[in-house]
Amino acid sequence: MRVLVCVKRVAMVGARIVLTADEKDVDVRQLGFTISPHEECAIEEAVRVVEQRGGVVTVLTLGPPEAADQLRDAASIGANRLVHLVSDGRDWDPIATAGAIVDAIRRHEAADGPYDLILLGNEAADTGDYQVGVRVAHALGRPCVIGVKNLVVGEETVVAKREFRGGDELYELAMPSVVAVKEGINLPRYPSLPGRVRANKMAIAETTLEWRQGPVRLERLRVPSEPRERAEILGTGVDAVAALVDLLEQWGVVA
């Protein structure tokens, strides 16, 4: 099995996001970075598939030079090959992102044969565009399901499950296919010390790409006003219960 996982480096933002002076970006100077959460699960899923079936897990990221850290994190939990599409740090729009990923996939596949499975996160934690997986799949002419929280990889097909209005719906896709997964599909493992050591020695295949303005022009970012400021304390311990029940009655929650 040849599995490709596409991941994005995102900031770990706190309770209140701080913006840069021009209001066009998040001020990340005080922040750490991580792999976007759905994509951590995509890596874990790929590693499990290859542990069972044999094969290679390739992890690809489009991001600034520092995103090499996230590729090494992926390697430390079992990714075998690392691919870095190096950007200048500006966000790429979803069409350009999908295009860059597709170009890379075509290069890899021309050299090494097709990826049986391409995994992405359902949406990046920061921009939340919900579409790169579909665009990649469509450009490659491969079937795709998004929002997947359970995946069973067979010989020639994958069965993907996603939540739908209180139940689950199932999709069966012929491989090669593209699946965008969500947190909950698995619980990602923690890296081992030998995994870390191995990751630090691993080569990263780098290609530098030039940013292009997309069709959506960012004017400014802003932090929304929160609907609540500070809770009114009803009381401490069981003494507060009567006041709480009064509120529940007032709101019609307790008839």
Add this chain to the structure above:
Amino acid sequence: MSEAQFEPRGCVLCLVECDDDGIIDSSLRALSFARFLGESSNAALVAAMVGTISAPMLATLSSYGVGEGYELVVDGVDAYAPLAWARAIRQLSESLGAQTVVAGGTERGNEVMAYIGATTSRPMVANCLRASWLGATTVGLSRQRWAGSLIEDAVLEGVPALLTVAFDGVTAEPASTTVSTTVREFHFSPSEDDLNVKVTEWIGRGGGVALADARVVVGGGRGVGSAEGFGPLDELAGLLGAAVGVSRAVTSAGWRPHAQQVGQTGTRISPDLYLACGISGATQHLAGCRSAKHVVTINTDPDAPFLSRADYAVVGDVSVIIPALVDAIKARKSGYVGPA
């Protein structure tokens, strides 16, 4: 599509989803958003759904200001098939000369719109809060980033604009006047490739209130202490007809399934009441419950972040307070008002 084609019959086309109870909440929000957008360019509001528009659904469409409602018939397939739906909507939008296509920010809404974007090489902008036409081919819009912790104001060029609507940032609001809605059929014949992906089976979970739709949610976090600690919360949820929601710490510890996780990477909820028990209030959790109408938190720590995002707080141990709350509610329900 050239501008000359769209200008004479410019309209906003809104994909509507439904379930056994009628048009779903996300689609009502999308219709409200689409109507506002249409008003910015004097464009008519047109809705399309796959399947039959029932009498109650028709009444809803009329009350939301929909002049025309299309029943999409995708020949040869009953199940949801994203690419076939996308091609059907695209064909309809082209025949109408739609200037905008809108869908709710559901899994299906985002997926179908992403396919329309992919097949037309057009941008698709997800999780919009509001949008208006600034010129013949220019839309000004606001959308959520970071699950609503940040808002992006942007300008989109080109026609048609493909937009999905944030689940928890737009209110479902009927139009000021009800209109008469004409129902029409639109047939689409998919190719074999359009049906490569479709739902092959649906498994109902059965029982309990669905978290995303629940009017009351009882939330539990690390402060609940253990999987067993959820017993009283389950009992309280049963009493209130509520769904149980949990924090990421709880699913990571394996106490509860991920399907119950509230937050950016779990389910985003919009209940009348969120009673959050033993949840500190991490950013990613708060992003999932921002649009709750009332929020009460029960927490041992009066300085926990959740207290700055709640209406009311009780300071104390969940394992003591919830059983007492259950007893008090049972007593009120039985008409017993407590010792004099």
